[in-house]
Amino acid sequence: MNSTTMNTVTAPAEWRDFLALCKPRVLTLVVFTGLCGMLAAPTSIHPVLGFTAMLCTTLGAAAAGALNQWYEADIDAKMKRTESRPLPAGRMDRQSALHFGVGLGTFSVLLMGLAVNLLAAAILTASILFYVMIYTVWLKRRTPQNIVIGGAAGAFPPLIGWAAATGHVDLLPVLLFTIVFLWTPPHFWALSLFVRTDYANAGVPMMPVVAGAQATRMQVLLYTLPMAATAIAPWPLGLTGSIYGVSAAVLSGVFLLLAARVGFSRETDQAKMKPERQLFAYSIIYLFVLFGALVADRMVLA
CATH class of the missing domain: 1.20.120 (Four Helix Bundle (Hemerythrin (Met), subunit A))
Structure with a gap:
């Protein structure tokens, strides 16, 4: 990663920077498709468990977005539509982004497994790892098929919502x-x-x-x-x-x-x-x- 393309951090990151790290626009679609997967299931889920499942899905997707920006800070600094993100703009250091992403992801999976069910937690884990390791690290910089294969990462939420409600797929x-x-x-x-x-x-x-x-x-x-x-x-x-x-x-x-x-x-x-x-x-x-x-x-x- 070429850190010379990024500005030097001049002040502590604000809450808005951590929110931007989560890619809130992407989160909206992720949470919505996950919620629809849950509501379309043939069995109902207790509202508290349903809320917990959606919270975990949201935090997991936020973690993936944060880790994506942590890894791609050098690329983001070279593109007009991403150069104002917290890392390339110098409003946050990379270490903070890494800790934030790993912490959110770990918490979301553990909570999903303990409060909802293990299948939903396993699919959530797969979605985070797929987005970070397969799409971001392996595919993004190597092949024009990055979006084709990497598209699976954003397709997991309906499976997560359904599994949270039913315990199966x-x-x-x-x-x-x-x-x-x-x-x-x-x-x-x-x-x-x-x-x-x-x-x-x-x-x-x-x-x-x-x-x-x-x-x-x-x-x-x-x-x-x-x-x-x-x-x-x-x-x-x-x-x-x-x-x-x-x-x-x-x-x-x-x-x-x-x-x-x-x-x-x-x-x-x-x-x-x-x-x-x-x-x-x-x-x-x-x-x-x-x-x-x-x-x-x-x-x-x-």
Whole structure:
């Protein structure tokens, strides 16, 4: 890690810096999909245990985000969209970030295992280790497939929520995991297309940097096809009702339309990549509404 790219710490970190270390925007989606996985389960969970499970999921995801920023401080310092984070901006020392991340992660797993169940704790452990060791340390700087394989890290929360409520894993949460897994490449590649200069400057081999914009655009479209099919699949498989099924079909149709616009775009100016920006923004809405429809469907069926 090249520490010369970071500013010298001039003052003790504030609570806002520790919060920023947790990647709160990412946390919102993680907690929401985990909560939906729990609420979609066929068995209810005591509210106190449910709150504890979501707290542990939140802290585990925060720990992964903190350790990611600890390891990638040199990369963050070279990119405009991340240079203001606590470590590259010099508002926190790396040792504090490391201790914070390890402490949060350890506490979240222990609490999940002691208060909820061991399966949920094991999946939470796997999600933290996968994000930190597999994605951040191993894949991020080595291959343009980093997002493809690393996408599994963000797909664990529905499994955690379901396991917390039931103590086991079924086909539906596996499909939810797969949806998020397949959603991740088009989501992040859409972003990387209009910020690829940042990744190039930092030496991160994201798909647009290594394979070019046109190849990346086609990959966005190709990954959207199995994602849409997987999103709709729970309905014909009899795992959900029509509220979810119709919602998934409409939402995925719009996603596919936006992905097609990206796939056939020939824009080279990053500032003018409107289809890519629209797809990135919609992809976030897509996951929130899709999982929300799942919970609404479950409540009606119940």
